[in-house]
Amino acid sequence: MTDQEPEQFNFDFHRASAQIVGASDELTIKIGDFAGPLDLLLFLIRQERADIFDIPIARITEKYLEYIRIMKKLDISVAADFLVMASTLIEIKSRMLLPRDPMAAEDEEIDDPRQELVDRLLEYEKFKTAAGMLYERSAIEQAVFTRGPIESDESNAEIDASVFDLLTVFQKIMARHVDEIKMEIHREEISLADMIKEMRRRILEQGELSLLSVFEEMRSKRELVTAFIAVLEIVRTEGVRLFQNTTFGDVILRKV
Amino acid sequence: MSESEEKATRSPAEIMAIVEALIFVADEPVTAKLLAEVIEEDRQTVQAAIEELKNEYDAREGGLQIREIAGGWQLSTRTQFHEEVRKFLKTRPSARLSLASLETLAVIAYKQPVTVPEILEIRGVQSASAIKTLLDKRLIVAKGRKETVGRPMQYGTSKDFLIQFGLNDLTELPSIEDFEDLVS
Numbered sequence: 164m165t166d167q168e169p170e171q172f173n174f175d176f177h178r179a180s181a182q183i184v185g186a187s188d189e190l191t192i193k194i195g196d197f198a199g200p201l202d203l204l205l206f207l208i209r210q211e212r213a214d215i216f217d218i219p220i221a222r223i224t225e226k227y228l229e230y231i232r233i234m235k236k237l238d239i240s241v242a243a244d245f246l247v248m249a250s251t252l253i254e255i256k257s258r259m260l261l262p263r264d265p266m267a268a269e270d271e272e273i274d275d276p277r278q279e280l281v282d283r284l285l286e287y288e289k290f291k292t293a294a295g296m297l298y299e300r301s302a303i304e305q306a307v308f309t310r311g312p313i314e315s316d317e318s319n320a321e322i323d324a325s326v327f328d329l330l331t332v333f334q335k336i337m338a339r340h341v342d343e344i345k346m347e348i349h350r351e352e353i354s355l356a357d358m359i360k361e362m363r364r365r366i367l368e369q370g371e372l373s374l375l376s377v378f379e380e381m382r383s384k385r386e387l388v389t390a391f392i393a394v395l396e397i398v399r400t401e402g403v404r405l406f407q408n409t410t411f412g413d414v415i416l417r418k419v
Numbered sequence: 420m421s422e423s424e425e426k427a428t429r430s431p432a433e434i435m436a437i438v439e440a441l442i443f444v445a446d447e448p449v450t451a452k453l454l455a456e457v458i459e460e461d462r463q464t465v466q467a468a469i470e471e472l473k474n475e476y477d478a479r480e481g482g483l484q485i486r487e488i489a490g491g492w493q494l495s496t497r498t499q500f501h502e503e504v505r506k507f508l509k510t511r512p513s514a515r516l517s518l519a520s521l522e523t524l525a526v527i528a529y530k531q532p533v534t535v536p537e538i539l540e541i542r543g544v545q546s547a548s549a550i551k552t553l554l555d556k557r558l559i560v561a562k563g564r565k566e567t568v569g570r571p572m573q574y575g576t577s578k579d580f581l582i583q584f585g586l587n588d589l590t591e592l593p594s595i596e597d598f599e600d601l602v603s
Contacts, residue, residue: 198542199543201543202518244543287542290541293529296598297521307486307496307585308495308501309493309495310443
């Protein structure tokens, strides 16, 4: 591929469309950006200086297939649409090879198998030309400049706020703060001393205490931390030891 | 001061001046109808004022022009000074559409409202990425679904399309049959 640029980059409409440059034997081939199978077909017809109303279908089909082979050789993924066209061409070619019905009357109109393709090519070419026209128009339009945007309430959202907008925002913030305060009131503060006292009482009463169940009772991160420190403290100062029945299992606080 | 009094005091020259000011500040092409509403003058008066203004600009051969585009009026620089303007703004021409996108746009512009299968029929190739590009660039818009099997989405060109391609309306596009003559 000669044109490595991604789809949206600048290109020259007339230069970029359809190029296969190269001698027939050496595969020094420059593959342009064909917009589709019809585009390629039109290019081949023109290259062969063939009449679009009398397409030498065998020759064009051969060229077309050669092009697809080259694309494959160059590891360019061949779009399915190109293959559909290849099969259409082969079908037309084979239909043209069939002998005429000898029983048909001399003057009977024969349907040209190429007709549908010719119609499609002509229709396509109109739009390809129209695309070229749009290209020219946009090029001209790019040479025209309008004034840059003026700051207005609409274009500048930053100043587009009334006192009421400010009040609304302020109320929202206040409402959020009330929630936060509520949460804080909700949180029961328990001191380390109280926690130690409570745990000691339970160990004395029950003889042992599951650490897992103690931690599960805690309602906040803060209580958890306090409980953890309390456990450490109890183990350090009291006649209490930690036991574990299984690896990674529950830890039991037991009076010794 | 009542409205009628205010109206009576405006001379054609004054209206022209006001119209000029409004077209200057407008962010996009502005219609004579909207201008008339804003300044509370009748539409014919405003239309005449704009046209007179346009003639003045043209006669002056200055750096600016007043153009009718996308159904409205716009003040812009003249094309011949694009190099200088670009140099001053330090901008480069923006990215062009690819061949596939331009073709797809051409089909949509001439056949609208048109569905994806109909575009495929004409181009002979899938146009999904081109359609996405055109939608992203707001050159085309969805125009409802076609009441047929599968109810496919239909597409048409947008106002941005008219602006970016310097068209006042779709009738300004050359007829697709004219291209037929060029082809053969």
